[in-house]
Amino acid sequence: MKRSIISYRSYCQLLRLWSSKSARVGSSSVCCVKDNIVTSLPACFQLTVPPGRSYCTSTENVDEEEDVIEDDIDDVGPTIPVFQHRTNLPAKFRTQHDDPTKFSLEDVGLYYKVSPEDYKKYIQSGQWPGYKKQVKTFTEATVMVRQPALEVLDIIENANYDYPPLRLFFYGKVGTGKSMSLSHVVQHCGHQGMLTIHIPDFNELIRHRTSGVRPHAPSEYTDGLIDYTDDALNWLQYFKLQNEELLKKLNIKTTKEYVWSARDSTPVGSDILDLLSFGLERKKYSSDCIGAMFREIKKAANEKRVKVLVAIDGVNGLWKNTTIKDSEKKIINAQKVSTIQHFHKLFEHNWSNGICVGTLCPSVEAINNTMYENKMDVPYTPQYLLKKEGFDYMDPFVPIIVSEYNFKEAHNCIDYYIERKWIQSPRSLTESGKKEIMMLANMNPLQLMTISGRF
């Protein structure tokens, strides 16, 4: 890792030369003020900003750059007071409002702020560790509005819910923002009053844990299947966090008596929240509780009492091998795990008033796969990831590509990092410096996030 950073550095020097030249040719000059000057300047001093870019960045300390204040002052353009330079500036990389349900195509590429409750509820789990660190550092959670998420939301809003659920899958390269788009969708639907059945990270269900074997037990309900005990419990907690308020309002009653053992049973007509709390109390029956709950939710959905969103991050994991072994020391497939099976069945066409969204993750494919050294090498196309079995099951579905940032999005992202002082190096505050970062990251959001930390 250290070595690669060093190579970045030397390569950076070359790139800087290149980008500084190309920036001058393009003549997209950036107006600029040095930080310590800003405070000392009189408030009446006006600074011109070229149309298009609203954020002011500094270059004065950089020898190679020639863009200084005097050059741009004569230009005619919208003027912004200098004292607004850092935080009070109504910068263009933020949306006008933070309501996740009201974004249109005009907001693509802009950041919206997520409230801490929503962040905990919908966004946090399943994201890259780097993103969580950034949220902690920035003291705010923001999500970029992106076109694929809006495309899915468009379909969700206009779908006809009398019919069996549609299947919409995000696909794209590693680190392009599939999980983030899915989280955006889940947050939107949660705000719209839909019941969200969300697995934020399928990796977690099938990958090996260093602490030991994933806790499991033979299924009580169906012979030959395996239950995840801890994972089912954790998921129930997550489900409760997302949907408790809605379930209280809905007041769904069970339609069947569930007999767990000689002593424990849930009678007909008990609240679904009781079922949930039973699953939370008795780890042994958590997995079966999920199945029973889904059965009731499906029924309620069929009666048009509630709309349901099924969102699974890493749908292709439904057919992967897990890391647990049976009594004959054979690795168990995810199809043999009842906890996963319950989610698997949600994609069937036997219910209505719901919609299924998912992501096809190359990183899930890379787990326990010796074919690929790096998960960046795994092909990201839908049919490859689903394999024959998965494709046969999911077909027909709507694949939606999540591609890398375009120029506007990358620019906004870097501007945001500059605003949060994540990017501080003086040379990267210039137009050519931004170009350099974009080129190094190849416009990949994850790479941009990683690389920007070095500037």
Next chain:
Amino acid sequence: MAAPMNSRCISCYNYSLSHVINSAKVLRSSSRLVSDAASSRKDAVIGSTDDKDSKGFRRYQMKKFGDIPMERKGSRFTAMVKPIAPRYTKMPVNQDWTNVWPTAQTFKWSVVPLPLKQGYLKNKMEAAGDGLPPQKRGNTELIKIPNFLHLTPKHIEKHCKAIKKFCTEWPSELDTVKDMDYHFPLEVITEDYCFSSPSVRDPRARTVTFKFKASDLEMDSHARDKWQKLLKSRDDKVTLKADRCPLRKQNYDYLQYLLTALYFESWKVEPWEAEMTQEDMLDYSWDLSHSKTNVVNIINKYREKDQTIEDPTKRRLPYVSDDVSPDTVTSLEPVKEYKQSVEELNMTGENITTINNYKESVLKLLNVQTKSNNSS
């Protein structure tokens, strides 16, 4: 080891000696002046009387190529002999190359007037000074490799001229390759060998080869699939070769039988072929795939729901009429489009075009509504 070395040295010595004497003789007979060897210098060449200027001074003449300076008269080493210039230096530019190099032969550096280089330098010290691979002079690397100096266009032209009297005129109907393939779909290749030996027979002459295109044979999709399986090749160009029988005629007959048997065998439908699934097929066929069952199921489900709705404009799938049965679902236009896109996805592989086509066809198949759809 020592003995051959010595003998080689002696022979070299002998050779050089006789060579020196011979050249000395030539020099004496050819020179126009009796040389005054005592007064001559190594680099100055004695000029003739014509070479004096008007005042009687001798003109200075540059040493010419091949001139032999005299040295140590009376000794065995009368002259420093330079080797005769190689042949390529004396070649006129407009010579006929076919006469110089009439047949296939190994490379001769002194004959080929090309600045060739060949070989490998272990270090820079080996280079002649230019740092490049060794030149052609005495270069064994150039001798090792085959050359085609006997097959220049000029050579070919001469060959063609020579055998033209044996050829008949090409039929004008067979001008293009397409015509040839159309009129003569089957190509039969045999080889004759003639050489001088006690027996004129050659075992290689019995081999017969059939070449043809499988697409020229009339076959349906099943027969073509079976044909490919029987031949274990998906190539359109087929080559059948036989040398199992002792006579050419027998081999030819056998190949004819083989071709006939293959053709009619691939047309046959055995009872066990009905059990074939998608995995047994060489090509992806949507009709056998799980995708078809999925689509038929989902369209039937949508249709059942649609039939409960009175108003036909509010139905989800307007292209499905009431009388469509599960069997005829596949003849619908969006289903056809969908089938094509899935086949494309499987046959040509996944890329952005095929995936987008698939997406579009699914949106059309399920009549997915979006904002842009509704507004338009």
